[in-house]
Amino acid sequence: MATQKTPRIDPLTMEVVDLIGTVVARYHEEYEDAAAEHALTGAQARLLGLLSLEPLPMRRLAQKLKCEPSNVTGIVDRLEVRGLVERRPDPSDRRVKLAAATEEGRRVAHSLRESLRFAREPLAGLSREERVSLRDLLQRMLTP
DSSP, X not given: OOOOOOOOOOHHHXXXXXXXXXXXXXXXXXXXXXXXXXXXXXXXXXXXXXXXXXXXXXXXXXXXXXXXXXXXXXXXXXXXHTTSEEEEEETTXXXXXXXXXXXXXXXXXXXXXXXXXXXXXXXXXXXXXXXXXXXXXXXXXXXX
């Protein structure tokens, strides 16, 4: 019986993987700091960011955040008390509740995105063509 060997990853690929990991770690660190400046936890900020794009049912939020629906309920409760999120009936199924960012919630989510300096500053050092190339390569990596 022949066994299949896992292909060896070349050093350049490993270096790229490590760099991507470093970028992701910096992004999360900066996002946590930005969230704290708005008196939010990282989870609250991520949820608010998702809801600033579109209202979502609680179950879908839990899937996107990869957490239990009961955890999402608590996060939404805390954001609702602050006036950043509201619950509303789903127009297509009134049994389902949607969580939606309020106008203030969208403003805070926008401010959070604007305050992420780690990417903005290094990206500003790249030419427009380099940024377009980087964007296109990242999109290609994410396309199945």
